[in-house]
Amino acid sequence: MMDKSIECDSDAIIYDLEDAIAPENKPLARETLCAFAAEALASGKEIFVRVNDIATEFFRDDIEAAVLAGVKNIILPKADRPAVQRACEYIDSIEQKRRICGVCLIPLIETPSVISLFLHTCKM
Numbered sequence: 001m002m003d004k005s006i007e008c009d010s011d012a013i014i015y016d017l018e019d020a021i022a023p024e025n026k027p028l029a030r031e032t033l034c035a036f037a038a039e040a041l042a043s044g045k046e047i048f049v050r051v052n053d054i055a056t057e058f059f060r061d062d063i064e065a066a067v068l069a070g071v072k073n074i075i076l077p078k079a080d081r082p083a084v085q086r087a088c089e090y091i092d093s094i095e096q097k098r099r100i101c102g103v104c105l106i107p108l109i110e111t112p113s114v115i116s117l118f119l120h121t122c123k124m
Contacts, residue, residue, distance in 0.1 A: 012046040017062045018053070018077055026058050030065040037069035048106070050075040054083040060090060067094050072102055079107030080114050 021029045033049065040047050049071050051062035055078075066074055076087050084107050091103050109115055 010045065012048060013040060014048040014050060014075070016050045017058070017066075018050050023058075026052075027061075030061060033071075034065055034069040037066075037071060041070055046073065047071050048073040048075055050077060050108075053078045054086055059087075063087070063090055064094055067091065067100070067103055068098065073104050073106060075106045075108060077108045078110055080111075081117060083107075 015033055017026065017029055017033070037047060047070075049062070049066040051066065051074055052058035054076070063074060074087070074091065076083060079087075084105065087105055087107075091105060095101050095103060109118055
């Protein structure tokens with residue numbers, strides 16, 4: 001399945017480590033992503049990885065695997081202000097530890113309360 005993503009006529013690929021992967025398969029999914037990322041990035045496509053929610057036990061391992069694989073675009077589901085802040089802090093710590101930079105966090109706004117929060121923030 002992942003091989004087909006490189007062959008398709010697209011500018012970007014989104015790999016989902018959240019909803020698409022059963023909990024017992026998440027470690028294998030991360031390993032597969034890491035092994036495949038170099039080939040995917042070499043194809044010239046932009047790579048995005050949707051990680052597990054920050055409230056899960058999988059969040060940190062997902063982020064670390066994606067960043068260490070060279071992925072620069074992390075999609076954060078169920079994002080609210082504290083989740084975005086914690087995710088940014090964790091990404092920063094990995095970047096500093098590994099002496100890399102340029103990872104982009106893309107928060108998914110999925111609930112009415114968060115939509116309201118972001119609308120209020122944008123008006124300020």
